[in-house]
Amino acid sequence: ICLHNLCFKEEISKRFKAKQDQLVLIFAGKILKDGDTLGQHGIKDGLTVHLVIKTAQKATGGSSTAASSSSGTSQPNSSNAGTANPGSAANLGTSQGSGPSPAPSQPANLFTGFGDLSSLANLGMGSSNFMELQQQMQRQLMSNPEMLSQIMENPLVQNMMSNPDLMRQMIMANPQMQQLMERNPEISHMLNNPELMRQTMELARNPAMMQEMMRNQDRALSNLESIPGGYNALRRMYTDIQEPMFSAAREQFGNNPFSALGGNADSSGAQPSRTENREPLPNPWGPPDASSTGTGTTTTSTTTSTTPSVSNPLGIGSSSLGNGVFNSPGMQSLMQQISENPQLMQNMLSAPYMRSMMQSLAQNPEVASQVLMNNPLFAGNPQLQEQMRHQLPVFLQQMQNPEALSVMTNPRAMQALMQIQQGLQTLQTEAPGLMPRYYTFVVPAGVPAGIPTGVTVTPENPPPPSSGLGSTPAAGTNPTQQQLMQQMLQMFAGGNASTQTPEVRFQQQLEQLSAMGFINREANLQALIATGGDINAAIERLLGSQPS
Amino acid sequence: MAASSGVKVPRNFRLLEELEEGQKGVGDGTVSWGLEDDEDMTLTRWTGMIIGPARTNYENRIYSLKVECGPKYPELPPTVRFVTKISMNGINNSNGMVDARSIPILTKWQNSYSIKVVLQELRRLMMSKENMKLPQPPEGQTYSN
Numbered sequence: 001i002c003l004h005n006l007c008f009k010e011e012i013s014k015r016f017k018a019k020q021d022q023l024v025l026i027f028a029g030k031i032l033k034d035g036d037t038l039g040q041h042g043i044k045d046g047l048t049v050h051l052v053i054k055t056a057q058k059a060t061g062g063s064s065t066a067a068s069s070s071s072g073t074s075q076p077n078s079s080n081a082g083t084a085n086p087g088s089a090a091n092l093g094t095s096q097g098s099g100p101s102p103a104p105s106q107p108a109n110l111f112t113g114f115g116d117l118s119s120l121a122n123l124g125m126g127s128s129n130f131m132e133l134q135q136q137m138q139r140q141l142m143s144n145p146e147m148l149s150q151i152m153e154n155p156l157v158q159n160m161m162s163n164p165d166l167m168r169q170m171i172m173a174n175p176q177m178q179q180l181m182e183r184n185p186e187i188s189h190m191l192n193n194p195e196l197m198r199q200t201m202e203l204a205r206n207p208a209m210m211q212e213m214m215r216n217q218d219r220a221l222s223n224l225e226s227i228p229g230g231y232n233a234l235r236r237m238y239t240d241i242q243e244p245m246f247s248a249a250r251e252q253f254g255n256n257p258f259s260a261l262g263g264n265a266d267s268s269g270a271q272p273s274r275t276e277n278r279e280p281l282p283n284p285w286g287p288p289d290a291s292s293t294g295t296g297t298t299t300t301s302t303t304t305s306t307t308p309s310v311s312n313p314l315g316i317g318s319s320s321l322g323n324g325v326f327n328s329p330g331m332q333s334l335m336q337q338i339s340e341n342p343q344l345m346q347n348m349l350s351a352p353y354m355r356s357m358m359q360s361l362a363q364n365p366e367v368a369s370q371v372l373m374n375n376p377l378f379a380g381n382p383q384l385q386e387q388m389r390h391q392l393p394v395f396l397q398q399m400q401n402p403e404a405l406s407v408m409t410n411p412r413a414m415q416a417l418m419q420i421q422q423g424l425q426t427l428q429t430e431a432p433g434l435m436p437r438y439y440t441f442v443v444p445a446g447v448p449a450g451i452p453t454g455v456t457v458t459p460e461n462p463p464p465p466s467s468g469l470g471s472t473p474a475a476g477t478n479p480t481q482q483q484l485m486q487q488m489l490q491m492f493a494g495g496n497a498s499t500q501t502p503e504v505r506f507q508q509q510l511e512q513l514s515a516m517g518f519i520n521r522e523a524n525l526q527a528l529i530a531t532g533g534d535i536n537a538a539i540e541r542l543l544g545s546q547p548s
Numbered sequence: 549m550a551a552s553s554g555v556k557v558p559r560n561f562r563l564l565e566e567l568e569e570g571q572k573g574v575g576d577g578t579v580s581w582g583l584e585d586d587e588d589m590t591l592t593r594w595t596g597m598i599i600g601p602a603r604t605n606y607e608n609r610i611y612s613l614k615v616e617c618g619p620k621y622p623e624l625p626p627t628v629r630f631v632t633k634i635s636m637n638g639i640n641n642s643n644g645m646v647d648a649r650s651i652p653i654l655t656k657w658q659n660s661y662s663i664k665v666v667l668q669e670l671r672r673l674m675m676s677k678e679n680m681k682l683p684q685p686p687e688g689q690t691y692s693n
Binding site: 024028029046048050 | 567570571572573577580581582583584586594595596597599608610612613
C-alpha cells in the first residue's frame, strides 16, 4: 500500500463517497498535504487520522417561486407573485373582462372604472351611491389591511384556504358556477389549477400582496377601457359573468356560510381569474340580514351589508370581512345612505339572487342561524342573539312570504315602517304609560314572544303589514303588528346607534385612551372601531401594532 | 493521565502523554493536536486544529493553531495563537494571539488542563452567541507572522 497521502485519500474517497479534493486529513494537529506521506507524519498503526469532508455549503433556500411559498409573510415572494400574476391577469382580464377584482378591496377600484359603466348600463345596481359606498368600504379595507389579515388568520379561513381541493369543490358544487364554467372555460381552468388556487390563497393572506395586485389590476383595467370597444366588451362581460357568479355565490353562501369566508379568501386570491373572485362575495352578514329583514328595522342595517353585494359582490366581501368592517365608518355611512334611499332596498330585494338566497336560507335554518349569530350587529347583545335565534325560522318563513317581500320592496312602505318605529320610540319616551302592552315587547326579552306571533299573523292578514302601519300604533288595531314594529324599532335603534359616526360613539373611549397616553387619535379610533368600543381590546390592538 | 491532585507530574511526561492522545485521536474528533516538529525534544511547539462548529459562521472551516508549552507547563497555561485568520472575541485581529485574559480557561488555569482542553474550549467559544455570528474573513487566510 502506498503511503502517500494521495493514495490514502483515494482510498478514503472511495469509502466515504466524497471527492478527493473534499477531503482534508488531519493528524496530530497538522493537515496532511497531498504531497506528504503518511510516514512523514509518523503515522503508525493504531494512530488516528482525522478526516474532514468539505461540503460546499451555503445552500441558500431558493426563494420566490410565487406559488409554493407557504408563509404568506415573505414579501419578496409576494412581490414576485404580484408581478407574475398581473401579466396573466391582464390576459385573463381581456378574455374574461369581468369587473370584480380578486381582492375585495380591488373591486372598488375596478368599479371606479366601472362606475360610469354601471350607471350607464343600468345593471340594476341602483343609484351610483352604491359605487361610492363600495369605494368607501374598499378604501376602509385598504387602509386597514390588518383587518383582512385578521380575517385570514381566522383558523376556519385558513383551513379552507389550505385546502385547494376543498375550495374547488365548493366552487364547483354550485350548479350556476358549473354553468358559468361551461360558458367560460377559463374559469374551470383556473379552478383546476391547484397551484393557482394556492397562489390566490396566499395572496389573500397577504394584504400587501393584494394591494400590489390591486394596483396592477387597476392598470390592466384602465388599459382595457382605453381599447375601443373594450369598454363595451367589459360591460358585456360584467353582465354576463357577474350576475350568474353573484347569484351562484349567494346560493352557495346560503348553503354554507363559512364558504363565504373561504370564498373570500379564494376570490381575493384569484387574481388571474377575476370571475373566480366573485365567489367570496357572499356576505356572511347576508343571510342574517336577509332573515332579519322581516323585522324591517334591521333592514336598514341588513341592507347595508347586502346591498353592496347586490351591486358589487366584492363589496359584500369586504363588508363581510370581519366585525371591524361592519363597524367601520364606511359601513355606517353605507347604512345611512341605505336608510335614506329606500330605492336601494328595492333594488336589492328585487335581485334574483336575493330570492335564491332566501330560499336556501329557509331550507337551511341551521346555517342561517349560525350566520346570524355572527352578525356583529348582534354581537354585543346576547339577548338579541337569543331573540334572533328564536325568530330565525319565523323570519325565514316571513321571507318566503311574498307579502312580506312586497312590503320590503315597497320603498314607501319601508319609509312608513321607519316612521312608525320612530313614532313608537318617541311615544315610549314621552308616554310610557300609554303603551303598557307594547312595553313588554320593547324589552328584547319580550320580543321573541311577540315576533313569532306577529309573523304568523302576517300571512293571515291579506294586507301586508302596511295596513298595520297605516293604523296608529297607539290604536293597537293589530297587537301583533305592533309587536313586530317594536322589534323593528329595537333593531332600528340598534342600527341607529351604529349609524353615528364612530368618533361620536367612542368619544368617551377616545378620551380615555388619550389620557392613557395613546396619542395617535386615528389609530385609537381604528382600534375602537375594530373592537366595537371595547377599550381594553382596543388597547391591546394598539399595543400589538406598535412593536411590529 | 496519571496526574491526580497533589502529585506533580513532570512536564515531559505530561506532554508525551498528550502527544500520544493527539495521535490516537482522543476526543470527538473536532480538535487535533500534535508536535509541530517531531524532532522537538523539548516538546514545546505544538500545532492544533479546530474544526469550525456547525451552525456558526465558523462551520466548514479548519482552523490551525500554534500552541507553545513553556518550561513551566503545566503549571502555567500555554500560549495559543491562531494561524488561520479568525474573527473571535479574545483573539487578536492582527496576529491571532489568544488573549489569555479573555479565555476563562486560560485565566483560571489548572495543571490538570491540557492542550486538548484548550482547543476544545476555544471551539466551544466559537459556538457562543457572541461569536457564532461574527463575520469571518475569507477562508484560507493566515496571519503573517
